[in-house]
């Protein structure tokens with residue numbers, strides 16, 4: 001996600017980083033580059049202008065020109081502004097206590113991802129111990145009710161529907177009555193969408209809203225539509241009153257125009273992003289992390305969090321220490337393969353690593369190959385895994401036999417491991433450097 005935009009920003013940063021001092025002209029040039037990058041990302045023009053002017057003003061100040069590392073200082077300014085554009089801080093979903101119903105209304109254009117997001121949200125809230133009911137109020141498309149029922153069954157969440165009913169308001173009210181009666185504490189209402197903003201639809205949505213009195217009215221917008229998402233949000237907000245936005249299909253958005261325009265244009269926060277078609281593919285929206293990602297700092301925080309949920313914390317700390325002190329061993333490599341299997345696809349992990357994001361394509365990752373590697377690693381003794389340097393020709397032949405592979409494959413793995421080891425060493429150094437940089441960047445905020 002956001003590959004294109006972050007590529008541009010790393011180019012800009014690179015062009016500045018070599019310079020010991022930055023002249024006013026350099027700043028102007030860099031800001032001009034930023035302007036082009038944002039326009040190319042399809043960020044709203046007024047938003048771009050405001051961003052550029054404010055950045056220029058701040059960056060031209062004496063502070064920057066005399067700073068020890070002007071490039072860092074400049075990055076800090078851009079980073080802060082970018083976080084501001086994205087909405088400053090993470091905005092949580094409002095929910096009442098479990099003894100009353102919290103209603104979440106999802107609205108948006110057709111195909112924007114409402115039904116998928118409704119189910120994802122239900123899945124997320126269920127995993128937090130909420131008792132969730134989904135209401136199928138898209139009665140326009142024939143298959144819409146069925147789609148929600150299938151997803152509901154898949155995640156184990158009840159779906160309220162009325163066969164043959166054409167009145168969305170009635171279904172919504174009855175769903176709420178059921179939720180109250182049967183003590184569900186969250187009701188998520190999926191609604192119909194049109195291809196464009198349409199008065200008839202808005203009127204229906206307004207009636208549904210009045211019937212269920214939602215605590216959250218979220219627009220589901222396709223992030224691939226760029227700044228149009230912000231305009232759509234504006235129309236829906238004027239008519240229905242939004243409390244926030246879910247940006248769907250963020251995984252396929254290389255440009256970021258929607259994310260960077262929505263908050264500034266509408267004043268409504270982005271609360272979640274959709275990151276895959278799967279039920280797990282819904283994440284809270286963290287402006288700071290997205291800004292780091294755009295600015296090419298990688299999303300170290302997300303990665304660590306994700307890793308922590310799988311790795312034992314102690315294990316992780318140990319691995320980090322080892323990686324920076326003595327480097328990776330084959331033993332760690334085996335453990336990593338196992339943990340990665342638990343964490344999901346390699347691609348999603350690689351996308352979060354600084355320096356690798358967007359540079360590795362799906363077909364460069366070979367999950368079947370990972371299984372063969374695991375077999376090879378398991379045919380080694382622990383001592384061999386702890387010190388790969390002792391694995392000479394005889395051992396290689398034995399390992400190949402034991403794992404049902406070939407000596408060539410064993411050689412390839414060892415070679416690749418050596419490369420990874422070097423890369424990991426670089427990255428842990430890099431990460432420390434980035435933390436220093438971020439530490440300085442966030443000082444005095």
Ligand code: GDP
Pocket residue numbers: 108109110111112113114115116117193220247248249250251252273274275276277281
């Ligand atoms: P609706 O018409 O607004 O209800 O849209 P749907 O929920 O039916 O979604 C339309 C299509 O977009 C479906 O094929 C979904 O699988 C897909 N989709 C929805 N959200 C995401 C997302 O976050 N990432 C990706 N990759 N696909 C998504």
Ligand code: MG
Pocket residue numbers: 114115116138144191
């Ligand atoms: Mg739908």
